[in-house]
Amino acid sequence: MNKNTNAETRVAEGYDIPAVEAWISENTDYFKPPFIWTRLEGGHSNLTYRLEDPSGKKAVIRRPPMGELLPKAHDMNREWSLIAAFAPHGFPVPEPIGFCDDLSVTGAMFYIMGFAGGRPLFKVEDTLEWVPEHQRTTLAYSFIDTLADMHVLDPDAIGLTSLGKKEDYIGRQIKAWYRSWVASVDYAELDDPRAHEFKDYFLENQPAQVTASVVHGDYYLHNCLFSSDSKVSAVLDWELATLGDPLADLGYTLRAWPEEEDDPYLEPTAPTAVPGLPLRAELAQRYAERTGFPVELLDYYVGFNHWKTAAILHGVYARYRAGQKSTEGVDMEGLREGILKALDGAERAIARLN
Template sequence: MLGENATIEVREGEGLNIEAVDAALKANVDGLSGTPSVTQYPSGNSNLTYAIDYPDRRLVLRRPPFGPLPKAGHNMFREYRIMRDLKPAFDQVPQTVFYTDDESIIGKEFYVMDRVDGPLIHKTIPPEWNWNADDTAQLGENFIDALAKLHTLDWKALGLEDFGRPEGYVERQILGWNKRWDKAWTDGITRFDDVQKWLEDNMPAESGNVSVLHGDYRVDNAILKAEDPRQIAALLDWEICAIGDPLMDLGNTLSYWIEASDPAPMHMMIRQPSAAPGMPSRREFAQRYGEKTGYDVSDIHYHFVYGIWRLAVIIQQIHARYVRGQTQDERFAVMDKSVEALGALARYKIDSGTL
């Protein structure tokens, strides 16, 4: 069906040594038999994801991208561990089955999890679902509620006390993303010094709340339930998860949440069906989240601008890898346009003071 989480043939230059993977899995995962096939998930601009299909079990493998990597980036164990440790209290993550840091197998560390069956959707709701605005609204509400649940888990009770440093998280994020921008900047890109200065000058105090942060919370990073796609089956792509101020994570999420009434440049960046009839506005999203968590969202405009800027930096980091010859993926060649659009959007939102 449309919306199925389909795979493609493995892209050139991103192949796996499937024989070595098969041997490692059979030595560590009970019950595997037969010869696996391997295909690749086409989405994602950073870590690479593959379908490893055995005759009677379907698995998913995640590994870092090829080429030089930043020292602290693409940590596969963090992704593996957060899902493993969340699972007892938060069922909306896949079941992890194996992790290894033995780079002799495929050249990098990797982990494997069970595949979660169900649709994954991107910009639009599949028309053959024949949804009305109430169906779409239910998906939006369930999506908000899953984030609220994640942000109110007892992360210490889940054994995640050593997973991050929540103290000073807001300042560390603002200064850190500004520093990453400076390192990733390439000729021809606007500097946006004014955006960076506004974020530093208007930095709010810590909210006092600490939670597990997903870091990339979007509908297109969620597998929906096959029997009822209005519900969230599993959240994917925990690459930049953390422990910190949940309002920073909410700001990131709102930066992706394009509304139907937003100007055309924002719609160019839409990645999920947030503009579909029935979906909540950003303001309604924040309000429901606040009601579910009990957190004060009155200053969420700042976090929203931060989310826009962080996204601009992430995309510039990817674009810089192409410019510097660290990858040949042509998708990254034109990402400078998205960087410019996001920087301009951050300026506009700073001036307007609105979500």
């Protein structure tokens, strides 16, 4: 799992340790307390700990952060449903162990999953350190094949019909994020006309949705664990997952993948900013062969995701400027630049389509 931030401890933020360990004893037979609780970083601020029992057997527990949350944020039930649905089909997720919706135990829902070996890749140094150059093609193929395998699973057949609406995924996303852009303009004091032009372009040129798949929503190298052979050992962090257009998920994944050797637009700190990786077009073709989905309009989905990223960053930037979040330690100019860079990426993708 992710790197430790706190060594062995019997204090765990958000958890009543005796109550949780009693619940685990009564409701699972995977391992036995008392546990060593070790904080794990990452995971969209969810409170995530590795548990290790006296025999050395390990698992991971997750609950939402403390404090008041938005209604659909940090949905433990959603994450658990996905892990429990995928595991029996051989898809690489941690083993589902137990889910608790009794808020009296520790004040929030939580779930426990098996501890998956491997490392996530957050930045270029991670890839350079963990993935030797001769294994980087293996990494890329395993990464894209795993996404393809997720997209060809029928949500109805694996019990995920109620995960979300199936129809018009991109149309609904465009309208929602455009509303966010418009609502953020006054505080952001930034209203690039391309945000409006591209919204119209994406709505007017929207391809027909190929099918309704489970879409991860944040499928990238930092949300996968890679074993020492550079293959995906587990996919993590399902809280943004829903049903929708699989090609939108593909566009999100590949938008930050090198399009050419020495790609001048690739962020130098990105985990893909290393030599030896197959290029975007090769991975898209491999995905197409594995799924049967057409990828000729990949740049539409890449462009849409760049535009959506701009809208997300715009909203964050506006909240900072409005004083809703502390700007201490925040690179506000870098955040503003990120909005414009994302719009630049959308512009390049649209240009390739025309």
